[in-house]
Amino acid sequence: MTSPILTLSLLSALTVTSSALLCTQCLSENSTSCSGPSVSCPPGYECGSSHTKTNVGEFETNSVARVCALPSECNFTGIIGIPLGKSRIAASCCNADNCVPAIPEFPEINNTLNGLVCRYCVTVDSDWCYTSETVQCTGKEDRCLLQRIKQGGLKNALRGCSTKSVCDLGGQTKTDGRSTTEVKFICTDAGISVHKVVLTPAIVSLLLMKIFS
Ligand SMILES: *[C@@H]1O[C@H](CO)[C@@H](O)[C@H](O)[C@H]1NC(C)=O
Ligand SMILES: *[C@@H]1O[C@H](CO)[C@@H](O)[C@H](O)[C@H]1NC(C)=O
Numbered sequence: 389m390t391s392p393i394l395t396l397s398l399l400s401a402l403t404v405t406s407s408a409l410l411c412t413q414c415l416s417e418n419s420t421s422c423s424g425p426s427v428s429c430p431p432g433y434e435c436g437s438s439h440t441k442t443n444v445g446e447f448e449t450n451s452v453a454r455v456c457a458l459p460s461e462c463n464f465t466g467i468i469g470i471p472l473g474k475s476r477i478a479a480s481c482c483n484a485d486n487c488v489p490a491i492p493e494f495p496e497i498n499n500t501l502n503g504l505v506c507r508y509c510v511t512v513d514s515d516w517c518y519t520s521e522t523v524q525c526t527g528k529e530d531r532c533l534l535q536r537i538k539q540g541g542l543k544n545a546l547r548g549c550s551t552k553s554v555c556d557l558g559g560q561t562k563t564d565g566r567s568t569t570e571v572k573f574i575c576t577d578a579g580i581s582v583h584k585v586v587l588t589p590a591i592v593s594l595l596l597m598k599i600f601s
């Protein structure tokens with residue numbers, strides 16, 4: 389099962405190429421902190437944290453990935469919106485051996501509809517999904533996102549609203565020796581015509597909770 393946080397952890401190369409800054413590398417799907425091995429980052433990298441806060445109905449989950457990160461990745465913020473909630477992502481960095489980056493400020497949730505309507509779907513059977521269900525985007529979610537993940541034999545896909553920053557992540561392939569993870573963020577800004585929208589009640593599913601957390 390792959391979540392947006394794992395996805396974001398792929399932002400940064402994990403390969404060790406030289407002895408430079410030492411950073412903790414870890415992933416927690418259920419906490420704002422994590423612990424793991426200390427790895428040597430490539431030159432020019434800092435110790436980065438990518439925090440994800442997901443609010444679905446009354447649930448809130450936090451996750452974090454700590455990796456070597458390029459300074460240009462350190463100010464990242466993004467939002468993914470689905471009918472039931474939002475996942476907010478924010479990154480921060482620090483620049484000393486095994487330092488712990490501060491928990492970054494998350495973008496505010498703005499629930500004002502902005503007129504864009506996107507397809508909504510989520511699946512664990514395929515890295516592609518398409519349904520007639522839709523989601524109305526809010527605030528700065530100005531793109532329709534298709535997130536496709538292939539991890540070993542596992543595949544999943546999600547469609548929803550997102551900020552342009554998530555789209556700009558593009559794609560990433562990572563091999564950790566045992567398996568290869570391939571993540572793609574594909575976006576369009578051409579929403580569905582509002583006039584054609586049929587709002588279907590979203591189905592709360594555990595499956596979704598697991599994927600989208
Ligand atoms: C989150 O962590 C708590 C305690 O660390 C644990 O009891 C709970 O089952 C975890 N939840 C998930 C969804 O992993
Ligand atoms: C990140 O943002 C802070 C404060 O806005 C700024 O001082 C810093 O230069 C930025 N870093 C990068 C790499 O853009």
Ligand SMILES: *[C@@H]1O[C@H](CO)[C@@H](O)[C@H](O)[C@H]1NC(C)=O
Pocket residue numbers: 498499500501502526527528
């Ligand atoms: C919330 O989003 C709407 C629609 O994009 C925008 O017009 C409004 O300025 C935003 N409000 C804040 C406080 O950012």
